[in-house]
Amino acid sequence: LSEKLDKALHVLKGHGSINEVNVAETIKEIRRALLDADVNFKIAKEFTNKVKEKALGQNVLSSLKPGQLMVKIVKDELTELMGGEAAGINLSANPSIILMSGLQGSGKTTFSGKLANYLKNKKTKKPLLVACDVYRPAAIDQLHVVGEQIGVEVFSDRDNNDPVAIAQAGIAHAKANGHNVVIIDTAGRLAVDEAMMTEISNIHNAIAPQETLFVVDSMTGQDAVNTAKAFNDVLNFDGVILTKLDGDTRGGAAISIKSVVNKPIKFIGTGEKMDAIDVFHPARMADRILGMGDVVSLVERAQEQFDEEEARKLQKKIAKNQFGFDDFLKQIQQVKNMGSMKDLVGMIPGAGKAMKGMDIDDDAFKHVEAIIHSMTPDERTKPSTINVSRKKRIAKGSGTSIQQVNQLLKQFDQMSKMMKMMQGGGGKRMMQMMKN
Numbered sequence: 001l002s003e004k005l006d007k008a009l010h011v012l013k014g015h016g017s018i019n020e021v022n023v024a025e026t027i028k029e030i031r032r033a034l035l036d037a038d039v040n041f042k043i044a045k046e047f048t049n050k051v052k053e054k055a056l057g058q059n060v061l062s063s064l065k066p067g068q069l070m071v072k073i074v075k076d077e078l079t080e081l082m083g084g085e086a087a088g089i090n091l092s093a094n095p096s097i098i099l100m101s102g103l104q105g106s107g108k109t110t111f112s113g114k115l116a117n118y119l120k121n122k123k124t125k126k127p128l129l130v131a132c133d134v135y136r137p138a139a140i141d142q143l144h145v146v147g148e149q150i151g152v153e154v155f156s157d158r159d160n161n162d163p164v165a166i167a168q169a170g171i172a173h174a175k176a177n178g179h180n181v182v183i184i185d186t187a188g189r190l191a192v193d194e195a196m197m198t199e200i201s202n203i204h205n206a207i208a209p210q211e212t213l214f215v216v217d218s219m220t221g222q223d224a225v226n227t228a229k230a231f232n233d234v235l236n237f238d239g240v241i242l243t244k245l246d247g248d249t250r251g252g253a254a255i256s257i258k259s260v261v262n263k264p265i266k267f268i269g270t271g272e273k274m275d276a277i278d279v280f281h282p283a284r285m286a287d288r289i290l291g292m293g294d295v296v297s298l299v300e301r302a303q304e305q306f307d308e309e310e311a312r313k314l315q316k317k318i319a320k321n322q323f324g325f326d327d328f329l330k331q332i333q334q335v336k337n338m339g340s341m342k343d344l345v346g347m348i349p350g351a352g353k354a355m356k357g358m359d360i361d362d363d364a365f366k367h368v369e370a371i372i373h374s375m376t377p378d379e380r381t382k383p384s385t386i387n388v389s390r391k392k393r394i395a396k397g398s399g400t401s402i403q404q405v406n407q408l409l410k411q412f413d414q415m416s417k418m419m420k421m422m423q424g425g426g427g428k429r430m431m432q433m434m435k436n
């Protein structure tokens with residue numbers, strides 16, 4: 001029994017750290033936030049499983065509080081999932097050809113203008129916009145309006161209905177007029193269909209662009225993923241543009257798309273105006289997604305309550321010499337709630353190795369609990385009052401022997417003394433461990 005109590009104490013020290021209970025709670029919050037943010041269910045599940053694994057593998061004595069640690073793990077993983085670093089666009093060729101692809105209404109024409117404006121403002125770039133949406137005269141007009149707004153030349157040919165030929169003529173025009181970037185705006189349809197795919201694929205093959213960008217409306221949520229996959233299968237595009245991320249649009253599509261097509265998101269559109277363009281930063285997007293429903297503070301609050309309140313109460317009791325069997329029982333209960341003994345022991349740094357080969361069963365606390373249950377409330381708060389006749393009664397009531405009762409009392413006494421001692425001199429470390 002003394003061995004088992006030793007183990008329990010180890011577990012108690014570890015308790016309040018990253019453990020099964022607060023991880024499970026946290027994971028639930030995170031998964032909900034991801035689903036709220038429109039992340040695909042399967043991806044959300046995979047993601048949270050990964051986070052759980054990482055969290056449980058963390059050292060209990062880490063200097064970060066568990067809440068902070070969890071949030072950090074989630075942020076890091078989310079950032080990683082969305083590509084880690086911001087990805088630039090390749091502008092090394094002269095001229096560099098950038099081809100826009102995507103469904104109708106996704107924001108291709110608007111983004112073409114934004115990108116042209118963004119590059120023009122870099123001074124070293126002289127972009128040309130090329131209008132290859134030949135199906136609606138209004139589409140050509142729209143690009144001209146945009147070009148005028150930002151002071152960028154637009155190449156179009158209203159008498160030609162072959163987008164491949166227009167794209168090629170546009171590139172020739174760029175070369176002849178010193179444009180070092182050519183942005184080709186194309187037609188989209190309301191849904192993925194063969195004709196659109198054939199057309200964009202023909203343009204792609206004919207002009208061999210340095211950058212093929214897939215433009216997608218982030219408000220389309222789950223559909224965005226399917227569309228991205230369809231376009232990627234045909235174009236093997238280089239990057240994703242996530243538009244309409246202004247207002248409270250959810251960013252979940254960013255995670256899902258990146259996971260499914262494994263291409264970087266390069267820019268985001270955040271409004272209808274020409275300057276509403278931002279380089280995509282995975283870390284910032286992680287913040288945004290986690291900010292949905294304020295999951296960060298939720299997680300932190302849940303964890304801090306769980307850990308700190310308990311630790312504070314306990315600290316007070318120990319200081320006042322009031323730590324009794326009821327508290328002990330509560331601790332055991334909590335420990336049991338956290339999962340199986342084997343799992344728990346595995347979470348204690350170094351313990352896994354030390355206890356290898358030992359028989360750790362989940363009934364480790366059965367006798368202890370039975371003995372405590374057989375004590376009166378007074379006996380639980382004041383163990384010193386437990387004399388021989390009381391011990392006999394307790395042993396009988398709990399189906400244990402007087403030796404077992406004695407052992408528990410002795411062990412409890414030692415534990416109380418140690419706690420008290422830790423409170424005084426080296427107590428900070430112990431309390432830190434309990435709080436962590």
Ligand code: GDP
Nearest residue numbers: 104105106107108109110243244269270271272
């Ligand atoms: P296209 O059919 O792919 O060329 O899409 P358009 O560029 O014509 O855009 C479709 C609509 O979405 C237009 O009304 C745009 O003003 C709007 N739009 C495009 N990008 C954004 C954005 O980032 N935010 C918002 N709020 N609206 C956008």
Ligand code: MG
Nearest residue numbers: 108109133139
């Ligand atoms: Mg358009």
